[in-house]
Amino acid sequence: MDQSEKSQLENGDVFTPRFDANGLVVGIAMDADSRDVLMVAFMDAEAVARTRETGLAHFHSRSRGRLWLKGETSGHVLKVRDILVDCDQDALVMLVEPQGPACHTGATSCFYRRLVDGKLEPVAG
Template sequence: MKAIRTAISFRRVESLLDSVKWDSKGLVVAIAQNVDTGAILMQGFANREALALTIASQKATFYSRSRSSLWTKGETSMNFINVHDIFLDCDRDSIIYLGKPVGPTCHTGAETCYYSSVYDLLDEPESKQDRLASTTLYSLEATISERKLEIDSLPNGKPSWTKKLFLDEQLLCSKVREEAGELVQTLLENEDKTRAASEMADLLYHAMVLLKLKDVKMEEVLEVLRKRFSQSGIEEKNSRKSPSK
C-alpha cells in the first residue's frame, strides 16, 4: 500500500463504509485473492467493523456468522493474509482483499480453499485427488514440476522435451538464448503480433524450466516485479546487491 494510505482520515473511511451496500444482516461477501498469483484463497463475509479493521491493520479480517464475531485470518494459525489493496465491485455489495498469504490459507493445510474441480468430480466421483484452481501460467508451472518428478520413474521410456531439458542444462541454456533471440527478431523484422506472442510463449516455457532447476517459483518472480512498481528503473538498479566475487 502507498504510504499516504496510512494517514487516511476517519471521515473518509466512514464515508466509504457508508457507500457499501450491506445486506439485511449488515454483511457483504469478502473474497481473499493472492496479489501475485491471482489465486482465489478463500471466501468469507465482512461487516462494517471487519472492513474498517482490515483497512487499518492491513490484515484480512472477516465476520464469523457462526460465532457472531470478528476474526482475523491467521489470528490462531499465524497464517495471515497481508492486504495490499481492497476492491469493491461495481454494485458495492462484495469486496476483494488483494493480499499476500503467509502460509496455507485453508484449514486443511491446502494453499487455498479451492482445490476441488467440478469436472474432476464428475469424471471420477470417488476421486480424492486435489487440484488447485490455477491460471494458465501456474498450470504450466505445475506440469513442468510433474515432469521433473517423473525423470527417474521411466528410465527406459522416451523422455518428453521437458525431461530432456532437465537432463541437459547446456541444451536448456541454448534454448533460452535461442528463444530470446527469436523474440527480439519479431521486433527487428517487424513481424506480426501473433508471431511475437508465439515466440514469447516459447521463451516463457523454457525460462520456467530453468527456474524449476533453480528452485525458483513464478510467484517469487512476480513478487519481485510487484515490489518494483513504486520504484524508478534507476532506483531499482541501484538497490540491487552486487554479485559476490
Template sequence: MSNEVKDRETGNAFLPKFDAAGLLTAVVQHVDTGEILMLAFMDQEALDATRKTGIAHFHSRSRGKLWMKGESSGNTLNVIEIRVDCDQDALILKAQPAGPACHTGARSCFYRKLTGNRLETVGDKA
C-alpha cells in the first residue's frame, strides 16, 4: 500500500478523492432519524461552500454548476456533520432539513420501492 493510499485510508488528513469528472458522491441523512433524504454529487466548490456556510451545496450535473439545496424552494439542508468513507470518495452529510428534501415535495427522494417492474410509494410522501 502506497503512503498516499495509507494516509487517505487510515490517516487523519482530509484528502477527498474526486473521480475523473471532479466529483464525489454525497448521501444526505436526517441527523435525528437517520433517514436517507437524497443523494447528490459535490465538486471542490460545492464542498468548500458547504463547509463555509453550513448549508448543503452540490454540483448540478445537468446544469454544470454549483447549486445550494433550497436556493429556490427555501428547503435548505443545514449540515450538522460530515462523515467521510474509508477511501474518501464518498460523504454522508448529516443534516437538519428545513422542509422536504425532494424537489417533488416528498420528505425524502427515496419515497418509492421497486416491486417487480413497478414503483410503489412507501410511507407518507410528504
C-alpha cells in the first residue's frame, strides 16, 4: 500500500473494509448506552452488508460456515445504532441496543469473567 492509499484509508471518507485472508474483519458489539462490550465475532462482506441493510447485527459463523443473524434463534437481536470503523478499516465497533442477553449462556455480555491469578472469576454485577 503506497502512502496515498494509506492516507485515503486512514483519513478519507470511503468505506473500504480490509478483510483478512479469510475474508473477515473483527466485529465488536458494544452497548450504545453503557458502552459495555457485549460480544466479539467476525464479519465477512455479506455480514457487513446485511447489518447495514437491516440495522440488525449479522456475523459470519466460522463453525457453521454461514451468515448468522445474532438472535436468529433466541430472539435476542442487536439493533445497530451506529458503526465505528477503526483507523485501518479492519475492525468495526457496532453501538447496539441489545434485545436481551448478548451471550449464548444467558449472560448480558460474553465478557462475564475476569482473569485473576491464573483463574477465572465472575465479574461483579
